Amino acid sequence: MPIINRIAEFHADMRQWRRDIHAHPETAFEEHRTSETVATLLAEFGIAVHRGLGGTGVVGTVEGRLAGSRAIMLRADMDALHIHEKNGFAHASQHGGKMHACGHDGHTAMLLGAARYLAETRNFAGKVHLVFQPAEESQGGGRRMIEDGLFAKFPADSVFGMHNWPGLPAGEFAVRPGPMMASSDHVEIVVTGKGGHAAMPHLTVDPILAASQIVVALQTIVSRNVHPLEGAVVTVTQFHAGDSWNVIPPDVLLRGTARAFQPAVRDILEQRIQALAEGIAAAHGASAAVRYERHYPSTINSEAETALAAATLDEIVGPARVRRDMLPSMGAEDFSFMLRERPGSYVWIGNGEGDGLHHPAYDFNDEILPLGASYWARLAERLLSG
Numbered sequence: 455m456p457i458i459n460r461i462a463e464f465h466a467d468m469r470q471w472r473r474d475i476h477a478h479p480e481t482a483f484e485e486h487r488t489s490e491t492v493a494t495l496l497a498e499f500g501i502a503v504h505r506g507l508g509g510t511g512v513v514g515t516v517e518g519r520l521a522g523s524r525a526i527m528l529r530a531d532m533d534a535l536h537i538h539e540k541n542g543f544a545h546a547s548q549h550g551g552k553m554h555a556c557g558h559d560g561h562t563a564m565l566l567g568a569a570r571y572l573a574e575t576r577n578f579a580g581k582v583h584l585v586f587q588p589a590e591e592s593q594g595g596g597r598r599m600i601e602d603g604l605f606a607k608f609p610a611d612s613v614f615g616m617h618n619w620p621g622l623p624a625g626e627f628a629v630r631p632g633p634m635m636a637s638s639d640h641v642e643i644v645v646t647g648k649g650g651h652a653a654m655p656h657l658t659v660d661p662i663l664a665a666s667q668i669v670v671a672l673q674t675i676v677s678r679n680v681h682p683l684e685g686a687v688v689t690v691t692q693f694h695a696g697d698s699w700n701v702i703p704p705d706v707l708l709r710g711t712a713r714a715f716q717p718a719v720r721d722i723l724e725q726r727i728q729a730l731a732e733g734i735a736a737a738h739g740a741s742a743a744v745r746y747e748r749h750y751p752s753t754i755n756s757e758a759e760t761a762l763a764a765a766t767l768d769e770i771v772g773p774a775r776v777r778r779d780m781l782p783s784m785g786a787e788d789f790s791f792m793l794r795e796r797p798g799s800y801v802w803i804g805n806g807e808g809d810g811l812h813h814p815a816y817d818f819n820d821e822i823l824p825l826g827a828s829y830w831a832r833l834a835e836r837l838l839s840g
């Protein structure tokens with residue numbers, strides 16, 4: 455069975471919601487208008503609405519017409535990015551410097567479409583919790599909702615997420631059990647030496663030289679410490695030091711990101727970054743202060759729930775259009791916190807050709823709105839069949 459006919463009937467409405475949200479992007483924890491739009495629509499559909507988790511988070515609960523005690527959670531994200539949009543179309547951002555460049559406008563519209571269908575039909579047993587989270591981009595809005603009692607207030611047996619994926623053809627999905635996205639941690643290293651005259655280096659402890667060797671040595675973690683078949687990234691993204699031609703500065707600030715799929719690999723990254731930075735600094739007579747901040751965990755799909763998600767996708771677009779062989783991404787996803795609490799699955803929906811995520815000319819593909827909404831609706835009916 456392809457797209458649900460009833461959902462196809464409100465394709466135009468979903469497009470309108472999507473474009474309205476796109477034109478009014480709001481960034482982390484400031485999704486007040488978006489949150490209001492979502493809550494108003496859910497209420498219009500006859501859905502019980504709870505607001506305030508994670509600040510601007512919204513949860514709608516649809517009860518099935520069949521008896522049942524199970525519940526699932528479907529999650530969309532609502533936040534935009536600090537990017538100045540380069541598109542010139544009518545629904546381009548009206549908020550300078552902010553943009554829906556990750557398609558969260560589309561994610562919100564697809565879950566709203568599913569919400570409307572599920573509220574009309576209620577052809578399931580139990581409860582579907584529709585979670586609209588703030589601040590997916592870097593700020594951990596999903597974690598905030600959990601800390602505010604998401605699973606205590608809305609008990610659920612399993613959780614499901616979906617993200618659009620540019621480059622994957624429209625009409626296709628991708629899903630796999632196990633890791634789908636990486637953990638993402640922040641690394642900061644302050645290397646302290648002894649500054650002085652650049653012409654008299656023997657009277658100084660040059661932190662730039664020590665820090666340069668630390669940057670090089672960090673490359674050995676992935677190549678020498680991590681199992682060759684495991685994924686990991688250590689990238690230095692900032693190197694700040696000095697402001698003169700003839701002065702050796704007293705210290706250097708390095709920053710970067712460390713990513714992995716497996717928690718044990720994440721531990722290796724943290725330990726080795728610390729050991730290399732401190733050891734190399736010490737060898738130069740300098741010192742290194744390392745701050746390793748665990749940010750998002752890896753997004754790990756459970757076997758059983760992923761099999762159910764994939765079977766649902768097979769039903770909608772046919773098995774040939776459900777990619778099970780795509781490599782996971784080293785990007786990170788706040789949904790990982792929900793997957794740590796409950797089993798579940800996170801899938802990618804093809805956004806087709808065009809610019810990639812976080813690009814100033816990106817746009818969500820409105821053609822896929824009914825596909826994503828149909829997946830959500832069928833998934834709920836399959837998991838909560840009476």
Ligand code: NI
Binds near residue numbers: 556557558590617
């Ligand atoms: Ni995103």
